[in-house]
Amino acid sequence: MQVTRQSSPFERKTGVESGAVVPVDVPELYHLFPKPGSKPDWYPRPATKVQLVGFCDWLSIYQRHHCGGLPKVADGAVIRVDADGVVESTTLKKLQVEGSHETSVFIRCDGETVWFDGNVSRWGRPDNVFGYPFRQCLQIINNLLVSMGLPPFTEGERFISNFKGEPRTVWTGARVTRVDVTRNFSTGSKEDAYHFMRYLQGQQASRLKTGTYGEGETVDWGRGSRYLYYKAYLKGPELRRHAGRSVPGDDLFKPALDPYVLQLADWCDSVGLVRFEMTFKATKLHDMGCSHLGGFDMKQLEIEFESKAEVLTRASADVDQISQLPKPLLSTYRMWQAGDDITTKLKRSQFYKHRRELLSFGVDIAIKSNVLQFQPKTRVIQLGPVSMPDFYELPTIERKRYGSHY
Template sequence: MAAVFAPDFLAPAGRDVHVTRHFSPTSGIYAEKDNNFHAEKPRQDLTQEATFCDWVSIYQTHTGAGLPVLSDGYFVRFDAEGTHEGTTLKKVRIEGSHETAIFIRSDGETVHFEGNVSKWGRPDNVFGYTFAQCIARINTILQSKGLPPFTAGKKGEVNTPNGWRTQWTGARITRLDLTENFAAGSAEDAYHFMRFLAAQQASRLKTGTHGQGETVDFGRGSRRVYSKAYLKGPELLKHAAKPNKTQTDFSKEYDPYLNDLANWCNSVGLVRFETTYKSTFLIDNGQQFLGGINMSKLEADFKERQTVFTRANCDVEDISSLDAKTLAVYRMWEAGDDITQKLSRSAFYRYRAALLPFGVDIAIKSNVIKFQPKTRVIKLEAVKMPDFYKMPPPSFVRLVA
C-alpha cells in the first residue's frame, strides 16, 4: 500500500513568519523528586487484543530544537484595533491510500499530530492496533518528515494552585479513541440490538439515533467523552464502490476484498463500540501525558462504558419468521385495534392460531390485558478475525514522496 503525501508548505524563503508558540500549559516550577530527575520510559500497559486504538491527537514541544517548519499556511489574528495578537500555523494534510489522511504541524519547536493512524493507508480498520503500536506508527511517519518522535520526556512535580502534581516534559495527548467489536450473530439480530440500544440510557449522556438506526450514540457534543455504537457492515458498504458500475476518472475502484469484508461483518452482525476521550477528561484523570498514561486504567473506564451495551441481554420479540400478513395483524393488535372488526370469522381464527404460539391472543385487546410475547435473546459475543483479513504489521508504513 502506497501513501502519497501532499506537498509541504514551509515558511516563505527570505521572510520571517512569527509564529505563536504552542507550549505545554504548565505552571509553576518543576522540582526534582528525591534529587533524581530522570527520563522514564512510557508505560507499556497494552490493551487487550479485543480493544484497539483509532484516533490520536498528540503534541510535544522541543525547546530550541530548530525543527523543520511544516504547515499549510497560517492564520493571523488581529484585535479590533488592528494589533497583531498571534499567528497559528495550519496543519498539513498527509494523504494516504484508500482516501485516508492524517494531519501534522510543526512551528520549529512544537510538533502536532492528529488523525486515525490505525486506519491510515489501509482499506479498512475493522481490526486495528493498540495504543503503543499506534504511537510507533506515528513516530515512523514523523521520522519520514524529518521530525523527532514523541517521547515520554522527564518526570517531575510541579507546584499548582491545587498543590504539587506529577507531570512529564514529553508528549501530551489531547484526544484518544478506543474501540472494540462485538458480534450479534446475524445482520437481523444486529438491527434488533441497535433498536434495543436506542432505548437505553448511559449515565447522564444524551442518547441519539442516526441514519436508518445503524448508529446509536451517547454524549454527542460533550467536551469530555463521547461513545457510540454502529453496524460496521453497512458503514463499509456505504463507502465502497458498487460492482459492475460504470467507472469514471473520479469514481472509486471496485474492491472485492472490501465488499467481502462488509458481507462478513453483516453475516456475524458486527456491532462496533467506540469511545472518544477528550482533553478535559484526560487531564481530569491524569491521562494526558504519554509518559504517565495508564492504559489499564483507561481501558477499565472503556469497559465500564460498555455496560450500556451488555447490562442486560437483548430480548426481542420472536416474530421475524411471521409472514407479512400475519405480522400486519399482530401490529394492528399491538396498536390496540379490535381485530374482530377487521377480519372475517375464518381469517380471525386462522391468524389467532398462528399467533398463539408466540404468546399473543388477538381475541383479547392488547390495551386490556398485557400479554408477554415470546422472546429470543441476542447476546453480544467477541469477534475473531477472519482468515482472509489483511492485517499489516504496525511497523509497515510505506511512504511515497
C-alpha cells in the same frame, strides 16, 4: 429484549499482568516503555501503555521542543491583524498528509511544537475493522514524523511539582489530547445485529442523551460532551458507505467499489458485527492523570471503557417479570410499549416514580419505545468475541531506531 455477555476480557488470562511495562527497541533517552525497576521509588505505580481491551483509532498528541529549529510543516497560515494593520498573531494550519486508500492524517509544526491528529489504525489501509493497540499506533506516528524530518513523540523527563500544597507528577514530553478506544462484538447474524441496535435505542447511559442516526445503524451517547463520547454502530453498512475508490477513467475519475472491502462488509454482516467506540477527550484524560505520555495509563482507560460498555449488556424486562408488576406500573409500561407520550398521561411526580421503578427492569419510559409490535417472546442475543477472518489483511508495524540527534 434480553442481552447477555458471553465473555469478558478481564476474566481470561492474558499472560500480561496489570500495569506491566513492555520495552521497545529505541534509545534509552527516548524509551517510551522503560524497563521494570527503572522508575524512582516514590512513583506509586508504573503507568502502562499495554492495551488488553480492543484497539485504538483516532489519536491527538503534541509535544513542544524548547530547543526549536525544527522544520515548519503547515498548509498555510491564519494571520490576525488589528485595526492599525499590525499582525497580532500567526497560526499555522495543519497539513493533511495523504496515505494510500484515500486516507489522511494531520501534522503541524511551527518550528518548536509538533502536533498530530488522525485515525492511525485506518491510515494507509482500506479498512480498520481490526486495528492496533496504543503503543503500536504511537510507533506508526513516530515513524511518519521521522520520515518528515521531525522528532518522534517521547515521554521526556519526569519531576515533582508543588500544586496547591500537594505534590504532582509532571512530564516534559508529549501531551495526549484525544484517544479513541474501540472494540468489536458479534451478535451472530445480520438480523440479530439490527434487533440489537433497536434495543440500544431505548437505553440511556448515566445522564447522557441517547441519539439515533441513519436507519438505526448508529446509536450514541454524550454527543457534544467535553469529557466522553461513545457510540455503537453496525460495521458492515459503514464499510459499504466508504467502499468507493477513485480510479482513472476516460474523462472523469469514477468511483469504483473495492471488492476486498465489499467482501469484508459481507463478513461483518454474517457475524452481526457491532462496533463500540469511546472517545476520551482532553478534559477527561487530564482528570484521569493520563494527559502526559509519560504517565499515560491504558489500564485506566480500559476500566472506564468496560464501565460504559455495560450499556451493551444491560438486561431488559421479559414477559414473566412484567406480568407481575403492580397494576398502575403495568399500565404505564403498556402505554410506553404502545408508543404513547407518558409525560402527557401521568402527573410529574407519578412519572418520575414509575420511571425509577421501571429502570430496575431495564425500561426507561423517558425514551420513546422502539419495541417491535407483536413480538411473542423475549429475544435473547449473546454478544461474543470477534476473530479476524482468514482473508483479512493487517500490515505488520515496522520498527525503526530513532537517531540520537532527536
